[in-house]
Amino acid sequence: MKAKLLYIFFLGFISLQLYAQELLPFVENYSKSNYQGDNQIWNVVQGNDDAMYFANNYYLLRYDGVKWGKYTLPNKTVIRSILVDGDRIYSGSYQEFGYWYRKNAKMHYVSITKGKKVFDTNNNDEIWKIFKFNGKIYFQSFNSIFVFDGKVITEKKLPFLISYCFVVDNQLLIATVKNGIYQWTDSGIEKEEGLSLLENKVVHSIQKHQNKIYFFTQKNGVFVFENNKLSVWENKLNELLKLANINVAQFIKNNQLIIGTANKGAYILDLNDGSYKNINRNNVLMNNSVLSIGQDKNNDLWLGLDNGIAHIEVNSPISIFFDSSGILGSVYSVASIPNGYLMATNHGIFKFVDKELSLIPNTQGQAWNISKIKDQYIIGHNEGTYVYKNGLLSKLSDINGGWNLTKSSIDNSYLQATYSGIVIYDDFNDLNKIKIIGGIQKPIKYLAQNRKNEIWAADNNRGLYRILYNDAHQTIKVDNVTNRCKIVNDFGVKIFEFRNEILFLINNFWYTYNSMTNQLELNQLFNTNFKNVSDVVSIDDNHFIVLQDGFLYYINVVGNKFIKNSIQEKYYKGKIINGNLKVFKDRNNYLLNLDDGFISLEFKNEIKKQPIVKIEAFNNGHLVENNSKINLNSELKIDVISGIYGTEKPDLFYTINGIKEYLPIKEGVILLNNLNSGSYEVTIYSNDGLSYNKTTNFQFVVDKAWYFSVWMIVIYMIFIGLVLYLYYMWNKMKYIQKLELEKEELKHQKEIFEMELKAENELSSQEYEKHILQLELQSKSLEIAGKSLSIAKQSEMIENIQNILDTESDLNKLKSEIKKTIKINAVNKHEWEVFESNLSLMNNEFIIALSKKYPNLTPKDIKLCVYLKMNLSSKEIAPMMNISFRGVELHRYRLRKKLGLAQEESLSMFLLSV
Known part of the structure; x- marks a missing residue:
């Protein structure tokens, strides 16, 4: 029970929040962040250069559709009014008026009043309006009117306070604050008769339309002067205007009236049928205070607001339905119904009838698609399928998720793609008779059929399937075509029917199916004309819409030519629901779903005019x-x-x-x-x-x-010339240095020659001394050899004595023979010492080398090595070392061990190599 009460409360809350929405002209807002100016746009005009000009307090703003420019007066005063006259933009401010002109892409100001005694310092005149009348420019304050004929300024002081002046039927009317309406004449000012109702009423606009003069008062509504009689405007809007405080009003094209108010935004009234639209902060305006109205050459409106600028495309074929409350949600499909619209959103199914938006009861949840068949609307919903007819909604099917409904090309049946397969409606006179294709439990999003018992189906996620079924609607075969054709990226496949041909949009490429080869083939026509397309929506045989490179294009097919008309991005930027683009044809208009509403587009199949840029x-x-x-x-x-x-x-x-x-x-x-x-x-x-x-x-x-540059080339030439000169001077200096060096070289060569000659002489002397030394060495060698012979002789003597001792027995004779032998063979001790000294001197280098290499050798070992190096035998060495022959052999043996010689190596040859 509690849950039911909460549900009823929720529905009541929604119904209270759904204030009236309506299809509005597209509005493009510009805030201070765009033009970097001030609050309050007092005046709006379009210049002869097609740029829009705005009086924005301390700035004159200029906008050419590409960039904004802002300019200030030399005296920094507030600009209240502007007027275009030829190439001049006249402006009025506090005790100052003049004109602007554009040169070198900048605005320049010329003061008309500078240096002239135009203003009475006691009046504090501020120019609130500028207009042209009878070829002269009029500058109006609340106390005076200043007339400028191009050379002279004439002031007309008024005896009362006025609001504004208006040119009506070649007459200049002056609206006073309290005294009614006066007319400017050559002789002065005269009060207009029959307008007493306007006394003590502030008139903010006087407009003539269809032989009627309309007086728009600030707080008392609108009055109409017709057949010489002034009366209250009999229109239901008038009572609203009294509360809204009228600031400005203007009749525009197509018998329409625009009224800007102080607190209710702008009203656009269609005088043909009496209907009106209120553009305000609740729908598209940035604020509700409209200070000024302007029109461009395309008859679109420009509203100067208290804080910002609004460009209203009242003559555009594009209108927008916008929900700023968020209650509506994202619109996935929209269809026109009598007196309004039907919308399928992510919040449920809504209807908009007689300017009232309401949620159809019991339809909360995700609604996907609306298709109109005759006078019935088939609505696919998350919880099933509904039918809307004659203002009543009923449930048709409980099969979840009716994504899309497609008409078969072979008969009058319709195919519905759902979360769990395919549903066929054969008879729309009895919609309860549905047929389900058996054996298919996939979430199917797009369908097409151009052959009996064959359906093309695109999975919601990935894959394209060719489904064959029998007359009992049972599946015979499910062919995963993209998988079989080895198309790897087959996510989000779109199916598009064009002139009885089925095309497949797969990964931005267009394919058709060749039934002969059973393969998908690239379609040259579409791939040439429509590259990088991410979505496509069919309208009829000759029209469709594509989303290409993020931009929408309306395609009109004439013969084999595609006429491509772009839809400006500003109408849908950031509002397209990717993968769920739908279009509903409403007579001559097309309804396109968006995130927070929809847009209505009227396409004209005509060639665009060549623009002037x-x-x-x-x-x-x-x-x-x-x-x-x-x-x-x-x-x-x-x-x-x-x-x-x-x-x-x-x-x-x-x-x-x-x-x-x-x-x-x-x-x-x-x-x-x-x-x-x-x-x-x-x-x-x-x-x-x-x-x-x-x-x-x-x-x-x-x-x-x-x-x-030329100057740099001159500098380069000078630099190169300087480098060449320095190079020449350097070469010259090097040449002089070379000559000096050659001279010095000759001098040094001479000195070197002399030194070499001296050295050669010294060398010759040294060679001579060396030769003498060698002779002395040879002499010593001979001496050593002699000593060696002497030693050998002594050895022989000893041997002879030994023989005598062995053979002679007579003692006396023995003594005599020994003495005789000793005397004959006696060796001088001094000679032996000289022998050893000479022997060491001759072999000094050998002894040093041998001692370094074998430091463990004794002097006796070294002496033996010297004797061996002299190639002496053991027998010759024995007496010289005063040992026996056997002792020499034993010494030789020990020496071989110390030298580390093998048995087969020659000791004498080894010592010669040291």
């Missing part, structure tokens, strides 16, 4: 004329200005130096960076849906780098 190029903030030069590595910003702000704004493209790559111009700006030096031509093209047409071009030259 202007180019303003800027380099480092300075205007660049055609065929001018810019610096290398600097940015060139090219503003491409069409002077059109609404739906007719052309699609513009550009190429550089004739390369046929048409690049889109986004937001009217071309930015060129990092250009090489040389000549460039930027050509601007418009697209009429069939072809690119040249509109204008801009030529410029990127200058050479500063290091290639």
Whole structure:
């Protein structure tokens, strides 16, 4: 019970919150963050240069559709009013008026009153309105009117306080604050008769329309003067206007009236049927205080607000239904019904009838699709399928998730894609008779059929299937075509029927199915004309919409030609529900679903007119004329200005130096960076849906780098000349140095020669001394050899004595013989000492080398080595070492061990090699 009460409360709360919505003209808002100005837009006009001008307190604002400019008066006073007259923009402020003109892409101001005694310092005149009458410019304050004939300023002081002046039927009417309406004449001012109802009423606008004069008062509503009689305007809107406080009013095209109020926004009244629309902060305006109204050459409205600017496309074929409350949610499908619209959203099913939006009871949840068949609306919902007819909603099926409904191309049946398969409606006179294709339990999103018992189905996630079934609606075969054809990326497949042919959009490529080869094949026609398409919606055989590179295009097919009309991004930017784009045809309009509502579009199948565009190029903030030069590595910003702000704004493209790559111009700006030096031509093209047409071009030259300029080349030449001169001087100096060096070299060579000669002489002397030494050495050697012989002789003597001792027995004779032998063979002790000394001297190098190599050798070992090196035998060595022959052999044996010689190695040969 408690849950039921909460549910009833929730429905009641929603019904209270659903205030009236309506289909409104598209509004483009500009805030202070856009134009960087002040609050309060007092006046709006369009100049002869197609730019929009705004009086914005301390600034004159200029907007050309691409960029904003703001300018201040020399005396920094508030600008209350502006007027366009030719190339001049007249402005009025506190005790000051003059005109602006544009030169070199900047606004320049000329004061008319400077240096003239125009104003009475006691009146504090402020110019609130400027108008042209009888060829003269009138500047109006609340106390005076100043007339400027181009040379002279004439002041007309008024005896009362006025609100504004108005030119009506070539008459100048003056609306006073308390005294009614007066007319300006050559003789003075005269009160208008029959308008007493306007006394003590502040009139903010006087407009003539269809032979009637309308008086718009601030707080008392609207009065109409007709057949010489003034009466209260008999319109249901009048009572609302009394509470809203009228600020401005103006009749516009198509018998419409726009009224700007102080606290209720703007009312747009259609005088043909009496209907009106209120544009305010609750729907599309930034605030409810409208201070001024202007129109551009396309008859679109510009509202000057207390805080911001609104561009209202009242003559656009595009209208918008917008829900700012969030109650509606994202609209997945929309259809027109009598007196309103039916919408399938993620919050449920809503209807909008007689300006009232309401949720249809018991439909909360995700609704997907609305299809109209005759006078019935089939609505696919998360919880089943509903039918809406004659204002009543009933449930048709409990099968969850009716994504899409498609008519079969072979009969009058309809195919419905659901969460769990395919449903067929054969008889729409009896919708309860449904048939379910057996054996299919996949979530199917898109369907198409052009052959009996064959259905093409795209899975909600991935895959394209060819489903064959029998007459009993039982599945015979499910062919995963994308898998079989080895298409790897088959996510989000779209099925599109065009002129009895089924096309498949898979991963941005278009395919058709070849029944002969049973393969998917690329479709050349569509792949050539529609690259990078992410979504497509069929309207009829000759019209469809594509989402290409993030932009929507309406395609009109004429014969084999595709006429491509872009839908400006501002109408849907950031509001498209990806993968769920749907279009409903409503007579001549098309309803396109968006995140928070929908837009209504009226497409005209006509070739677009060739636009007239202007180019303003800027380099480092300075205007660049055609065929001018810019610096290398600097940015060139090219503003491409069409002077059109609404739906007719052309699609513009550009190429550089004739390369046929048409690049889109986004937001009217071309930015060129990092250009090489040389000549460039930027050509601007418009697209009429069939072809690119040249509109204008801009030529410029990127200058050479500063290091290639004429002056730098002169500097380079001077530098090169200086380098060559220095090189010449350096070579000359080097040549002189070379000569001096050669002279010094000759001198040194002479000294060297003398030194070499001296050295040779000294060397010869040394060689001589060496020779003498060698002779002495040879002499010593001979001496040693002699000593050796002497020693050998002594040995022989000893041997002889030994023989005598062995043979002689007579003692006396023995003594005599021994003495005789000793005397004969006696050796001088001094001679032996000399022998050993000479022997050591001769072999000094050998002894040193041997001692270093074998430090464990004794002097006796070294002596033996010397004797062996002299190639003496053991027998000869024995007496010299005063040992026996056997002792020499034993010593030799020990020496071999110390030297580490093998048995087969010769000791004498080894010592010779040391």
